[in-house]
Amino acid sequence: MDYKKLIEKRNKPGDFATDIGVKILEIREGYACGELLIKKVHINPINAVHGGVIFTFADMVGASSTAFCENRVATLNGTINFLNAAIGVEKLIAEASVIKHGKNTMVVNVNITDEKETFVASTTFTYYILKKMKITFEDEN
Template sequence: MTLLEKLNSTDRFAASIGARLIEVGDGYARAELTVEERHLNGAGVCQGGAIFTLADLTLAAVMNSHGTLTVGVSNNINYVRSAKLGERIVAECRERVNHHKLPCCDITVSNEAGDVLATMTGLGYRTKNEFVFDALQ
């Protein structure tokens, strides 16, 4: 099973909101979500938690792509624009530092027009456990 397939099938929360990985490469991952009624907050725009979950899914892919179980320890997200009903939003994660214990990544979430909706920085902790998969994608 590839890393893309593994995370799409085992990250049940991300799957439950409709988020899915569409690309995993060396130090890079991309995921998408179409904003539905269930994602809207009281202001009628996409709830920040849905955007965070999409970004976090890409973070998990990049940080675990080296074959060692890595868990998130700190995330900082900035919301700069709203996502609206029906929009397809995309998170892209790029590895900034591939540290043996504390890897760091930058994630950008954008809409189809390329407008940035949120930026996030994620810090992980690499455990001593393997994270087994056959290939990235």
């Protein structure tokens, strides 16, 4: 697996994740890390990062952690515990770890912190493995 090319593909402009500001920083076997630089569009009426933004961010980084075995996945279920309001933060960091890799599903924990390492949210996602397939990159034939 060429993780460098996979990260480039995940950060390709024009995709939903990149359009909302998600940047994948690292992918390795069973792990992914990403960041989200907070902009005004991410903020809700109480001046906190909107919970839907945090959930989407966690899902995107969580799915990236499953790519090490060339799986394509779809989210079956996700739960989130909001631990602290993300008010006045400049960025969020997500770290995702695969905790179960089954035949048909993968379970991933994702922890979200701010730039001061304050825990913002803890999430668990279950992904359905659509199929194992070679991940290709646009510059390859």
